[in-house]
Amino acid sequence: MSSLKMGIRNTLSNWRHSLGAILSVAIGFSALTLFNGYISVVQDMYEDNYRQRSMFGDVMIEKSEDGKEIDFEESRINQAEQNFIANFFDENKDLLDEYVRFLIISGLANNGKTSSIFWGFGYDFEKGRKLREPTWVWNSKAGKPLDQQTSDTVMLGQDISDTFGCVVEKKERLLTKVGGYTPLDRPFKCERDKLQLSVTTESGQINAMNVKVGALGGVGLRGIDSWYLMMSLDRAQQLFDTQDISHMRVRLKDAKMFDTFVQRFNRAAREKNIELRAFDWRDHVIARVYKRTMGLFLMFRNLVTAVILTISGMSVLNAMVKSVNERRREIGTLRSLGFKQNRITRIFSTEGVVIGVIGSILGSIFCIISSLVLNKLEFIYFAGFLSDPVPFVIGLVPNLYLLSLVILCAIAATTAFFASYRAVKSSIPTLLTSV
Amino acid sequence: MSTRLALAFKNLGRNRRRNMATASAIILGYAGLLLLSGFVTRIEKFFRATSIYLNHVGTLSVFKPDGVEKHLLKPKKYSLTPEEQGKTREIMQNLFPENEGIGTSLQGFSLIGNGCKTWPVRITGTEKDLEKRLVNHWSVNQFSAELLRARRGSGIWEFKNITPILVTHKVARNLGKSKIKSLKEDAPPQFSTSDTYDCSDQRFHLRLADDSNVQLAARTFQNDFSAVDAEIVGFYSSGLELLEESAALVPLDALQKLYETDGATKISLFLPWNTPPEPAARRLSEALRNANLDLEVHHYKEFSVNPFYAGFMNLIYVMSSFFLTLAICVVTLTVSDTMTMSVLERSREIGTLRALGFRQNQIIRMFSEEGTLLGLLCLPVGLLIAWLTSLAVNSAEVLFEVPGISTQIKVVLEINAMHSVLLGALLVGVTMLSGWITSVRTANKALVKLLQSHVS
DSSP states (O other): OHHHHHHHHHHHHTHHHHHHHHHHHHHHHHHHHHHHHHHHHHHHHHHHIIIIITOOOSEEEESSSTTOOOOTTTTOBOHHHHHHHHHHHHHTTTTEEEEEEEEEEEEEEEOSSOEEEEEEEEEOHHHHHHHTTTTTSSOOSEEOOGGGSOTTEEEEEHHHHHHTTOEESSOOOOBOTTSSBOOOOOOEEOSSSEEEEEEEOTTSOEEEEEEEEEEEEOOSBTTGGGTEEEEEHHHHHHHTTOSOBSEEEEEESSGGGHHHHHHHHHHHHHHTTOOOEEEEGGGSGGGHHHHHHHHHHHHHHHHHHHHHHHHHHHHHHHHHHHHHHHTHHHHHHHHHTTOOHHHHHHHHHHHHHHHHHHHHHHHHHHHHHHHHHHHHHOOEEOOTTBSSOEEOOOOOOHHHHHHHHHHHHHHHHHHHHHHHHHHHHSOHHHHHTOO | OHHHHHHHHHHHHHTHHHHHHHHHHHHHHHHHHHHHHHHHHHHHHHHHHIIIIISOOOSEEEESTTHHHHTTTSTTTTSBOHHHHHHHHHHHHHHOTTOSEEEEEEEEEEEEEOSSOEEEEEEEEEOHHHHHHHHTOHHHHHHSHHHHHTOEEOOGGGOSSSOEEEEEHHHHHHHTOOOOOOSSOOOOOSOOTTSOOOTTOHHHHHHHHTOOEEEEEEEOTTSOEEEEEEEEEEEEOOSBGGGTTSEEEEEHHHHHHHHTOSOBSEEEEEOOTTOOHHHHHHHHHHHHHHTTOOOEEEETTOTTTOHHHHHHHHHHHHHHHHHHHHHHHHHHHHHHHHHHHHHHHTHHHHHHHHHTTOOHHHHHHHHHHHHHHHHHHHHHHHHHHHHHHHHHHHHHTOEEOOTTBSSOEEOOOOOOHHHHHHHHHHHHHHHHHHHHHHHHHHHTSOHHHHHHOOOO
């Protein structure tokens, strides 16, 4: 405790010496927090895009080994397996918030003049809406979400809707700052509002169905939106002449219960010799773009953090060495008063922590102000595979601030320790006669 | 000048330990920035080579007005007529005689079937000779070798009497096709047309898998139904994960036959690797206008024609620029911090110099030169560290998964000469400025105050 008191008092009384180190910590803190704040916002955008907008929830249930690539047609979940899942869900209501059945669909869409490949899902409209809560309940850029329409309507992704000559009458920026679209039924027109969907059924027969384009939206991922089409599950099953589904997506009451749910489900499936597996949607082949994008962010984050911390560490070390050198006589006095060597290094380390805390507080103030200013500017850009332009936003994440504070305090304390270590080893007369 | 330089050297040597710490901050900052730029350069080259050559985007491409967005909606209306194709090629050839190729391509949708099952594909028709040159382009071999390695079988240019088709591995899998037609005379097919079709029989599927023949079916530009037979001569990778489920490539004449047209979606111009696309696009646009051709010119960096390249590089550039800004700020403040301490410590020395007749701006210049020298001395070390790191990483053959790319690519850190010079100049500028800013105030103090000042 007395070391802490002395550390604080020394920092304040030698504030001129400590200023350099405090500034270095503040700079390092700002750089670290601003960059990671930005990365965390982009990560959240992607997470939100998959988890809510694309209705991935928390867990996927499929006939695959933890999401590995499978033949979707040959790995559908039949009625008996669906019953097993339904029973399991009934028995585990304590974990479950909502689940949605999905059937992967693909084929050729035609409006009488133009054809395009489509790829997408048939799903339970009502339950899907719940999976999109709270941000993406309204997921259409034009028209109403499918859960507010009849079951013969489909939603088209951005680019496929261009192929069919669908035009939103009034173009505007729809994405709100917190994600999701402003709920408004924007009118749109397509060259022809009816489409014929042609697919090959399980038995190899060609089947066709007429549907109405009811909404434009998609999942907000470039490339996927080039083909994306969503329709109701019952219509999709009718089109493919099947009662099977491709997979289930589950939202848990508490995402922390993921492990419990997965263990319980996989055990139950194994016991009944059912091939189904529950796993994290992030491991699924459909979410590969997500996983790889997160990998890229992680790599950037690590590189930037390493560079910034090293530069800041060097800068703090520099300032601490100077501070120690100028206080050699003080160290000598303390030693002659009976202070042990490790007590003195502890005082300097504590001083390092105090410097780290003060620097981090200053850095936080700078970060908050600059984040607010930059966020206000709303610089718009395209963030990788997200198809909607997004604003450049730096997140104010308390955990990040806390983590940066801890890391920089540790760096300051360590550098202070090393800076003082050599000085305290000198003999008392040498220390007392230092200039 | 040499006296001042010698003085700057001497002064740097006086505070060796502190200057070493500052230098290490500059060195690491510089090395980090170079490595990041090396990574970005590599990724950019991969995307550029893949999109321009393997996905036929071209350095420049000419479409009908609004053709980029609407050629699939109204292919007939937004196709280039043979006359437009001829004139455009002529203008391209005259304007850019250094070009590496000019090619016409047609794009559309088609169903590809194996007799039992059909699969929709986005199909591209391209000129055989050009395709051969594009696949063998040096940049593809150097930067997108991973995609070439994913290829199986032959190229479409190697066959004359049949309609060759390349499909992606996933399309082949979805169709249940494993057979690739070889260049040599094939053994008599195990499957013959006299066999009874029974799609529910697994043995029949095995026979189908062992036959390279497929049928392409599509709507013609006149909205009639059309079909042609084709032989799978190879499996390839489009490079883009999202296209892997549905991409196919055939010769241009075969696709024109399928769509019953002599039109084309676009004409692509392939310019030497380092040609800046924007001014070239402006020149071509002007030439087409002068020739009374109402056509649109696009270049490969545009979002509309190359969304993967534009979108991904945009994100990378935003992140890198942000990092660059932060790193420069950190280095600037670190150097300023050190210089401030140094200037304050040497207040009496500044006073003495002033008393000896040195002018204020001479003293400021001396500190600026000290900063410049410190920066300059750090650059070769930073470059060496970055180079050694890049050598270690490159030889480690680390594979990296790029979002949206169908295959893993090798991490190669390319230390770019231009970036090294620019980043180096920036850092030296920053250190010089730090020396200047920190010394201005002290140098302008009254002489008496400077001479009376204490060390700390």
